[in-house]
Structure formats: structure tokens, C-alpha cells
Amino acid sequence: MGEAPDDPDGAVRIGFGGAPVVPLDGLASGGSGAACFLGVDPDLSRRFGGKSDGAAAFVRHSSARMRPWTRRYRPSAVDVGVLTGDAGDAGDVVRGISEVCSAAFAAGYVPVVVGGDHTVSYPVAVTAAARHSDLTYVYLDAHLDLGFHLDASGDVHNGNFVAALAAGGAFREVVNIGARAWTTYDEAYDPGGPVTIVRDVDPGGLSFLSGRKVHVSLDVDVLDPVYVPNTGSREPFGATPEQVGRVMAWIADHCTVVSADVSEIVPDPAHKATAEIAMRCIHELVKERKTR
Numbered sequence: 001m002g003e004a005p006d007d008p009d010g011a012v013r014i015g016f017g018g019a020p021v022v023p024l025d026g027l028a029s030g031g032s033g034a035a036c037f038l039g040v041d042p043d044l045s046r047r048f049g050g051k052s053d054g055a056a057a058f059v060r061h062s063s064a065r066m067r068p069w070t071r072r073y074r075p076s077a078v079d080v081g082v083l084t085g086d087a088g089d090a091g092d093v094v095r096g097i098s099e100v101c102s103a104a105f106a107a108g109y110v111p112v113v114v115g116g117d118h119t120v121s122y123p124v125a126v127t128a129a130a131r132h133s134d135l136t137y138v139y140l141d142a143h144l145d146l147g148f149h150l151d152a153s154g155d156v157h158n159g160n161f162v163a164a165l166a167a168g169g170a171f172r173e174v175v176n177i178g179a180r181a182w183t184t185y186d187e188a189y190d191p192g193g194p195v196t197i198v199r200d201v202d203p204g205g206l207s208f209l210s211g212r213k214v215h216v217s218l219d220v221d222v223l224d225p226v227y228v229p230n231t232g233s234r235e236p237f238g239a240t241p242e243q244v245g246r247v248m249a250w251i252a253d254h255c256t257v258v259s260a261d262v263s264e265i266v267p268d269p270a271h272k273a274t275a276e277i278a279m280r281c282i283h284e285l286v287k288e289r290k291t292r
């Protein structure tokens with residue numbers, strides 16, 4: 001597990017969005033629906049876009065200054081570390097993701113995996129669907145990632161893993177929010193399972209999701225490149241952070257969020273604010289449950 005920056009107060013190590021870093025085996029049960037962050041530093045299976053190796057460490061370090069606010073508004077969120085390794089370790093990393101997510105579920109947390117390429121969503125979603133029946137996979141993404149028709153290799157990568165999820169049959173429905181790339185208007189996709197596309201990044205089109213259990217995946221390229229220029233597959237005419245935040249808040253208020261992931265940030269010290277945008281969107285999505 002990677003190192004976290006020190007808390008300015010000196011009391012704890014601080015991680016994603018200012019959450020304290022805790023050992024995985026020290027997770028107390030009773031997470032009460034708070035976020036349990038896990039970072040994944042290596043790209044798992046990138047076919048499209050610029051490399052984002054080291055994205056988790058970048059997001060973690062660049063969002064640490066949110067601590068005074070998340071300590072107040074999301075006090076139970078925790079960070080259990082960053083998985084490291086290289087492409088040759090992808091199998092080990094995938095197993096690690098599954099183990100950590102299972103431990104987070106068992107302790108009552110909402111696992112939130114912060115990765116590099118969007119393929120990181122695949123093991124998180126599969127682990128979530130094994131634990132929760134009747135789950136809907138919701139992904140905010142400028143692209144559909146349904147590209148099995150583009151290659152015959154059979155490999156799962158960041159351009160086709162959603163087709164693998166749809167065809168796998170473990171999800172009630174796969175729902176994209178924000179597809180806008182020209183490729184998303186192709187008629188060639190044959191995902192082999194139920195896929196719904198909601199092009200407007202606006203809660204107004206989401207009422208059909210009300211009451212559902214969901215896994216939510218945020219590919220930051222749903223945001224306009226003006227806000228997140230450091231992403232691998234930039235598309236113009238994107239959403240504002242406020243639009244994404246409103247969609248996340250609507251999902252938090254109307255659905256049961258069991259797990260989440262965020263990906264496709266390319267580490268760049270010139271754009272540290274993108275880490276805070278990503279973390280703020282996640283904090284709109286994963287609210288701690290009120291006990292009263």
C-alpha cells in the first residue's frame with residue numbers, strides 16, 4: 001500500500017478527500033454507508049487514451065486539503081490504501097480490489113475505488129453484483145465503452161468492459177449518463193444486454209432509477225475538458241462539475257448506492273483541482289446515513 005501525506009495537525013495520515021488512513025483489518029463494522037476509499041495506481045487494461053499510471057496517488061495527495069471540510073461533513077469516510085504494481089501484476093491487483101471491496105462491504109461501508117484507466121470499474125462492479133442482487137450499473141462517461149465490435153481479441157479493456165458487464169447478466173440494467181462522443185451515435189454496438197443511454201447530465205431524466213440499488217462509476221471525461229483537461233480521451237461539449245454534482249446528489253437521495261469508482265484522471269501537478277472536483281462529486285454521491 002502506498003504512503004499517504006501527513007495531516008497538518010500531525011494526528012493521523014490523511015488520504016482521499018481528507019479521509020483518515022486506516023488499516024484494512026482495522027475497519028470497524030458500522031461504516032453506516034460511509035465511503036471506504038481504495039486507490040489503484042497502475043492502469044489495468046488501457047487501450048484508449050493517455051496513460052494514467054499513478055492517478056490514485058495523485059488524486060490522494062491533491063485532495064488531502066479537503067480534510068477540514070470532510071472531517072466535518074463526512075466524518076466516517078476512511079482510506080484503506082493504494083494498490084501499486086505494474087501491468088504485469090494486473091491479476092494480483094484485480095484480486096486485491098475484490099478482497100478490499102468485500103471487506104468494506106462486510107464492515108458496512110460503500111467501497112469507492114480510485115483508479116487510472118476505466119477498466120478498474122470492472123472488478124469493483126463484478127464484486128458488487130456478487131454481493132447485491134438486482135443491481136443497476138450506472139456510469140457517467142462521454143463514451144459508451146461498448147466496443148466489442150472494434151476488436152476480436154476478446155480482451156476486456158477500457159473501451160469495451162461495459163459490454164462485458166452487460167453481457168455477463170449480473171446486472172438488472174446498464175445505464176450511461178452523458179454519452180456525447182461521436183462514436184456513441186454509432187449503430188454498431190451490440191452489448192448483448194440491457195443498456196440505456198441518458199445523454200443529458202441532469203437529474204430530470206433519471207426518475208426511472210428511483211428506488212434502485214446502484215453501482216456508480218464516474219469517468220471524469222463526462223466533464224468538459226475546460227474543467228478536467230488532464231484526462232486521456234477528451235471530448236468537447238461536456239458537463240460542468242455542478243451538473244455532475246447535482247446528478248450525484250440526486251442518486252444519493254433516490255437510490256441505494258452500494259459501491260462506486262472514479263477513473264481516467266491523468267496525473268498532472270498543473271491540474272490539482274481536478275482531484276478535488278472528482279472527490280467532491282463522490283462526496284455528493286456517498287453520504288453517510290443519518291441514524292436519527
Ligand SMILES: [Mn+2]
Nearest residue numbers: 142143219221
Ligand atoms: Mn470515457
